Amino acid sequence: MNASTIAVPPRLATAQEFGNYINGEIVVSRSGTTFDDVNPADTREIVGRFQASSKEDAQDAVESAAAAFESWRKTPISKRAKILTVAAEYLEANADTFARELTREEGKSLALAKDEFMRSAQTLRFYAVEGQSFGGETFPQDDPEMTVFSQREPLGVVTAITPWNFPVSIPARKIAPALITGNTVVFKPSSDAPLSGYRLAESLIQAGLPKGVLNFITGRAGDVGPTITESRVVRAVTFTGSTGAGEQIHRAVPLTTRTQMEMGGKNPLIVMEDADLDKAVDLAIKGGLSLTGQACTGTSRILVMAPVKKAFTDRLVAKIQALKIGNGLVPGMDIGPLATAKQLETVLGYIEIGKREAKLLCGGERLTGEGYEYGHYVTPAVFTEVTQQMRIAREEIFGPVLAIIEVASYADALAKANDTEYGLAAAIATRNPRYMHDFANDIQAGSVKINRTTTGNLVNAPFGGLKMSSTSTFRESGRVGLEFFTQVKTIYRAC
Ligand code: NAP
Numbered sequence: 001m002n003a004s005t006i007a008v009p010p011r012l013a014t015a016q017e018f019g020n021y022i023n024g025e026i027v028v029s030r031s032g033t034t035f036d037d038v039n040p041a042d043t044r045e046i047v048g049r050f051q052a053s054s055k056e057d058a059q060d061a062v063e064s065a066a067a068a069f070e071s072w073r074k075t076p077i078s079k080r081a082k083i084l085t086v087a088a089e090y091l092e093a094n095a096d097t098f099a100r101e102l103t104r105e106e107g108k109s110l111a112l113a114k115d116e117f118m119r120s121a122q123t124l125r126f127y128a129v130e131g132q133s134f135g136g137e138t139f140p141q142d143d144p145e146m147t148v149f150s151q152r153e154p155l156g157v158v159t160a161i162t163p164w165n166f167p168v169s170i171p172a173r174k175i176a177p178a179l180i181t182g183n184t185v186v187f188k189p190s191s192d193a194p195l196s197g198y199r200l201a202e203s204l205i206q207a208g209l210p211k212g213v214l215n216f217i218t219g220r221a222g223d224v225g226p227t228i229t230e231s232r233v234v235r236a237v238t239f240t241g242s243t244g245a246g247e248q249i250h251r252a253v254p255l256t257t258r259t260q261m262e263m264g265g266k267n268p269l270i271v272m273e274d275a276d277l278d279k280a281v282d283l284a285i286k287g288g289l290s291l292t293g294q295a296c297t298g299t300s301r302i303l304v305m306a307p308v309k310k311a312f313t314d315r316l317v318a319k320i321q322a323l324k325i326g327n328g329l330v331p332g333m334d335i336g337p338l339a340t341a342k343q344l345e346t347v348l349g350y351i352e353i354g355k356r357e358a359k360l361l362c363g364g365e366r367l368t369g370e371g372y373e374y375g376h377y378v379t380p381a382v383f384t385e386v387t388q389q390m391r392i393a394r395e396e397i398f399g400p401v402l403a404i405i406e407v408a409s410y411a412d413a414l415a416k417a418n419d420t421e422y423g424l425a426a427a428i429a430t431r432n433p434r435y436m437h438d439f440a441n442d443i444q445a446g447s448v449k450i451n452r453t454t455t456g457n458l459v460n461a462p463f464g465g466l467k468m469s470s471t472s473t474f475r476e477s478g479r480v481g482l483e484f485f486t487q488v489k490t491i492y493r494a495c
Contacts, residue, residue: 015046018198020053020218023064024211029053029219037195040107040337041327041375047105050194053219058186058227061215065157065184066233068212073154073182075210077132080180084128086207088121091168091200095121098168100329102196106164107336107376108291109328120172120200122459127482131180134482136489146494152486154182155258156235159228161249163241164193164339165294171197173459173476174238175204175214181485183236186215186228190241192340194218221245229253236260238476238484240296243396243422243468250471260484261471262464264396265296265424267454268417270439271312272410273305275429279451281315283429284402287453289323289380292336293400294343296469297425297447299454301386301393302404303413309406313384316402317362320380325367327375337376338399344376347399350392351381354401357390358383363400388419396422410435418444423466425454446470 017034019026029051039045051057072080091098099113106113136150160174167189178185189197201216217224229237229249236258239246246261253259269287271280287299304312323334338344344366351364364381380400386393392403407413417426426445430436436450446465447457457463462475474484 015049017049018051018195018218020051020057020061021201021205021214021216022057022061023067023215027057029057031057035191035218035220037105037193039104040339041104041329043341043374043376045104047101048195048198050191050218053217053224055223055227057217057219058224059231061186061217062157062228062231062233064212064215065186068210069154069156069184072184072210072213075182077180080182081128081132083204083207083209084124084176084180087203088124088128090203090206091117091121091124094199098196098199101199102167102193103328103336105195106167106193107328107339109333109336110331112291113328116166116169119459120168123169123172124176126459127176127180130479131177131482134181134479134486143494146492148490148492150488150490152181153489155485155487156183157186157233158183158236158238158485159186159188159234161188161225161229161237161239161241162190162197164190165291165296167193167196168200170240171200173463173481174240175200177482178238178485179204179209179213181482183485184213184215186217186234188217188219188224188228191218191220225249226252229257232256236484246471258484259471260474260476262296262476263469264398264422265298265465265469266301266394266396266420266422267297267299267425267445268301268303268420268427269299269454270407270413270417270426270428270430271302271304271308272413272428272430272432272435273307274431275308276431277308277312277315280312280429281319283427283451283453284316285319285323287427287455288402289320289335289400290455292338293347293380294339294398295455297455297457298398299427300397300401300403301417302402303407303416304404305413306406306408309404313361313382313404317382320382321362323380325377325379326371335380335400338378339376341376343399344378347378347397347401350395350397350399350401351378354381354383354390354392354403357386357392358403359385361404388416394420410438414439414442418442421468424469425449425465427452427454446472446475
């Protein structure tokens with residue numbers, strides 16, 4: 001079906017309206033307008049209505065965060081930590097309810113949605129503890145009358161901008177380290193999945209966060225983006241999203257604004273001739289198709305050694321054709337809908353490009369029959385005879401599309417895996433310790449997986465990309481995730 005013919009169906013019921021949260025109050029936008037958060041599994045359902053905020057609303061959010069900063073940075077760290085812990089308890093206690101909302105607004109399965117809320121709670125707890133021991137150093141020197149030491153201080157107002165694919169866990173790994181280190185925050189979630197971010201903000205507010213410390217504002221990027229990123233009052237912007245948007249924001253901010261841009265990927269899985277092929281197939285399916293191929297670290301290129309290519313591909317296609325596609329609220333579904341109409345259009349567009357460039361082995365069809373008629377469903381597509389120059393091998397698609405590229409040797413596989421502007425995640429399936437060692441050292445990716453999926457990262461380990469996947473100066477997650485939100489001051493003290 002031609003993407004431009006996708007029709008907008010009638011709406012089902014009146015949805016709840018959600019406000020912005022600015023300066024300790026739930027407020028409506030001065031624009032007087034809202035936008036709809038739509039269920040991608042059934043686009044007749046509006047999950048919630050959110051404020052289509054204006055530049056003036058964005059200015060209010062920045063000013064509110066600025067006004068709250070002095071008091072918050074002097075708030076005892078044990079009190080800041082307690083708020084994160086109570087917020088974590090709230091997310092855990094409400095995980096079943098919030099997970100259903102997340103599935104309805106984004107499309108992922110209930111199990112993945114619940115996991116995301118539990119993981120976000122884990123992130124809050126992690127930073128509640130780690131933040132309390134994140135300090136400076138003392139420096140040995142010659143003067144017995146003097147002490148020289150450094151301390152880490154908060155930056156001030158931090159803006160957090162996040163995508164729709166992990167609408168709770170990504171904001172949590174930005175907001176928790178920002179708050180525990182004494183910053184105040186303006187949080188703008190994706191316009192395509194704002195409700196889960198609202199629940200995260202709610203968890204912190206009910207936990208006792210003072211007014212102005214966290215400001216939640218919804219609205220289209222073009223309306224609120226410049227104010228919350230380019231204002232000189234904003235000291236740092238932590239962003240996760242597409243490389244295009246990240247680059248645009250990075251270029252537009254003032255020189256003194258710190259940026260952390262976590263962006264796209266074109267992540268490879270190398271399958272060596274010695275790999276356990278059944279496991280390699282599972283890595284490709286789990287890494288490439290869970291979240292309907294909409295993970296930034298999702299596998300999209302599979303580089304397979306020529307001698308095992310046929311056996312691998314046959315098993316891959318057979319398993320993919322047995323996957324169940326449907327609404328994430330229904331237990332047992334393997335693949336849900338694409339999250340937005342725009343994403344559906346993009347993915348269908350790339351499938352058409354792929355059909356012209358390479359050979360389609362299976363899938364790539366929009367599902368429109370019973371149960372699918374109001375959702376953004378596409379069957380997973382596997383392309384073979386893909387070469388490096390093809391667009392499906394080079395551009396981020398962000399959907400259930402796998403490109404199989406034949407390789408002749410480990411060196412050939414490595415060169416092709418690295419031949420991309422991106423550097424987010426990469427995996428290899430092999431039993432050979434030599435390949436494991438060399439791959440870890442030579443692959444250009446921030447997350448390296450050996451006999452594991454390209455997707456997935458720990459709360460307590462650093463996360464981020466190389467090359468065009470990240471500005472790379474600061475990592476997210478883990479203890480190093482605190483660094484972005486602090487600046488170092490050195491003090492020479494004599495009495
Ligand atoms: P997106 O279109 O770039 O949007 C991400 C966020 O940025 C949204 O909140 C969006 O607001 C906002 N935004 C866009 N342009 C802006 C601007 N000029 N100023 C201020 N805000 C702006 O990305 P997406 O479609 O939501 O997410 C998919 C992308 O995220 C993929 O490329 C994926 O690889 C990437 N991603 C990366 C990671 C990682 O850790 N590296 C993790 C997850 C996803 P609106 O929603 O209002 O447009």
